[in-house]
Amino acid sequence: MEKTAFIAKLVAASLFAAVAAAPAVRAADTGDSPKATQKAGAYIDDSVITTKVKAALVGDKQVSAMKIKVTTKDGVVTLKGTVPNAEVGQHALQLAAGIEGVKDVKSELTVKAS
Numbered sequence: 001m002e003k004t005a006f007i008a009k010l011v012a013a014s015l016f017a018a019v020a021a022a023p024a025v026r027a028a029d030t031g032d033s034p035k036a037t038q039k040a041g042a043y044i045d046d047s048v049i050t051t052k053v054k055a056a057l058v059g060d061k062q063v064s065a066m067k068i069k070v071t072t073k074d075g076v077v078t079l080k081g082t083v084p085n086a087e088v089g090q091h092a093l094q095l096a097a098g099i100e101g102v103k104d105v106k107s108e109l110t111v112k113a114s
Contacts, residue, residue, distance in 0.1 A: 045075065045101060046072040046073060046074065046075065047072070048101070049072045049075065049077065049099060049101045049102060050070050050071065050072040050077070052099045052100070052101075053070045053072070053077055053079075053095070053096045053099050053102070054070050056095045056096070056098070056099060057070070057092060057095060057096075060091070060092075060095060062088055062091050063083070063088060063091060063092045063095065064083075064084075067081045067082050067083070068080070068081035068082075068083070068092060068109070069081050070096070072102075074103070075101055075102060075103035075104070076102075076103055076104045076105075076106060077096045077097075077099075077102050077104070077105045077106070078105075078106045078107075078108060079092055079093065079096060079105065079106070079107055079108065079109055080108035080109065081108075081109060081110075082109070082110050082111070082112045083109050083110070083111060083112065084111070084112055085111060086111055089107065089109040089111065092109065093105050093107055093109075
């Protein structure tokens, strides 16, 4: 129970940091090109998506969020790690796909050998 509460607090702090950093990252982008602004915006969006996916995994009783690494690039989420069986892996992919802003989900999950 303590581990779950700690993870929940860590995810909440990460989400807060990502949202709080958004204005600073946008303000730091002094380039006039729209492409530079889009890159900064995409980075912020990706970090928020990653945090939301991690929060969904932490909040789910079937998935061990400690064993799954989440990365996001241009709205494409990649889950990497181990799961106890294929059903749990599929469930984790479905959780990630259900997050707003996720364009696609890629799996680098492996089933833990018994």
